[in-house]
Amino acid sequence: MRSILAILTISILFSSCSKDKDRNFTIPKDYRSWEKPVKKVLDYQITGHGNSFRIMYANEISYTAKRIKAKNGNWKVIMPEGSVIIKEMYNKRKDINKKDPTCTIMVKGKKGDPDFGWSYYMKKPGNKIMKVESKMCIGCHEAANERHPYFDKNKEGIFRDFLFVSFVR
Numbered sequence: 001m002r003s004i005l006a007i008l009t010i011s012i013l014f015s016s017c018s019k020d021k022d023r024n025f026t027i028p029k030d031y032r033s034w035e036k037p038v039k040k041v042l043d044y045q046i047t048g049h050g051n052s053f054r055i056m057y058a059n060e061i062s063y064t065a066k067r068i069k070a071k072n073g074n075w076k077v078i079m080p081e082g083s084v085i086i087k088e089m090y091n092k093r094k095d096i097n098k099k100d101p102t103c104t105i106m107v108k109g110k111k112g113d114p115d116f117g118w119s120y121y122m123k124k125p126g127n128k129i130m131k132v133e134s135k136m137c138i139g140c141h142e143a144a145n146e147r148h149p150y151f152d153k154n155k156e157g158i159f160r161d162f163l164f165v166s167f168v169r
């Protein structure tokens with residue numbers, strides 16, 4: 001038990017002080033010109049979230065993601081370094097495309113960085129962007145790496161690099 005606690009403490013310390021440069025991530029002004037991985041507005045319910053309308057955008061490099069065969073023969077997807085995925089959330093359909101919506105953001109760093117290279121951010125209207133250091137986001141996003149109840153459900157149950165939506169073209 002003590003060693004588990006020690007590992008947890010170390011990993012929390014590590015993740016809260018090793019990514020200073022990511023703290024400066026800013027949302028690019030032109031992100032709404034990026035391609036959408038899903039064309040329609042998503043409005044099915046996600047457990048633990050209120051009703052919301054969601055639109056995603058991803059930068060060009062995200063769409064260069066490929067499926068690769070793992071050593072055990074299973075397929076997996078590893079997102080390229082520099083991938084940025086921005087998800088806008090609205091409480092009301094009529095607010096869609098309004099200025100300064102709530103955004104959740106995932107940014108892929110280098111191989112070997114903590115949390116499989118992902119940094120998670122949140123931006124609330126009128127507030128600065130915040131890096132999410134807790135396991136709140138990853139705790140749910142790890143479900144994307146197996147069959148899950150959302151979107152296309154990852155029916156083959158392949159490792160999706162923590163993304164619910166596929167970027168493999």
Ligand code: HEC
Pocket residue numbers: 042046047048049054056085086087104105106120121122132136137138140141144150151162163164165166
């Ligand atoms: C309870 C589960 C849950 C939690 C917690 C959660 N997400 Fe998600 N997220 C989803 C689902 C499901 C999708 C798929 C698209 C949709 O239905 O909105 C998604 C999609 C996304 C996407 C688009 C890429 C993808 O995975 O398809 C981003 C970016 C994202 N979430 C960021 C975050 C961030 C940042 C946090 C923490 C602040 C977070 N999410 C917390 C469930 C969750």
